[in-house]
Amino acid sequence: MIRYCTKCGATNDESAQYCDTCQAPLTPVGGGYQPMQSVNPGQMTDWKAMGADKKVVAGICGILLGWAGVHKFVLGYTTEGVIQLVIGLVTCGAGGIIGIIEGIIYLTKSDEDFVRTYIQNKKGWF
Numbered sequence: 001m002i003r004y005c006t007k008c009g010a011t012n013d014e015s016a017q018y019c020d021t022c023q024a025p026l027t028p029v030g031g032g033y034q035p036m037q038s039v040n041p042g043q044m045t046d047w048k049a050m051g052a053d054k055k056v057v058a059g060i061c062g063i064l065l066g067w068a069g070v071h072k073f074v075l076g077y078t079t080e081g082v083i084q085l086v087i088g089l090v091t092c093g094a095g096g097i098i099g100i101i102e103g104i105i106y107l108t109k110s111d112e113d114f115v116r117t118y119i120q121n122k123k124g125w126f
């Protein structure tokens with residue numbers, strides 16, 4: 001078994017811990033003994049980094065301050081936020097029921113679902 005250096009491409013002995021050519025640490029290849037975190041890291045999608053971290057904030061804002069459209073501003077929906085604020089003011093806060101429902105919807109979605117629906121597709125309502 002030969003280890004290829006991922007940095008410079010040089011071949012190294014199986015037992016080598018560091019690349020002979022560039023001294024970079026060598027990661028084990030093949031053999032099925034890699035630690036879990038090194039297996040196809042590109043296949044793991046970081047939904048939090050893509051906006052799922054806003055899910056809880058937007059959900060709570062929707063439930064508590066939904067009449068003012070705060071949760072929509074959190075998600076970057078400026079137009080919908082203004083519309084929600086106007087509805088909330090006109091209805092003396094009764095329009096906040098929309099925000100409460102939306103907040104609950106946000107909180108019950110998975111991170112992936114939330115990102116796909118509200119960050120990527122920009123679904124403005126519900």
Ligand SMILES: [Zn+2]
Binds near residue numbers: 005006007010020022
């Ligand atoms: Zn190297």
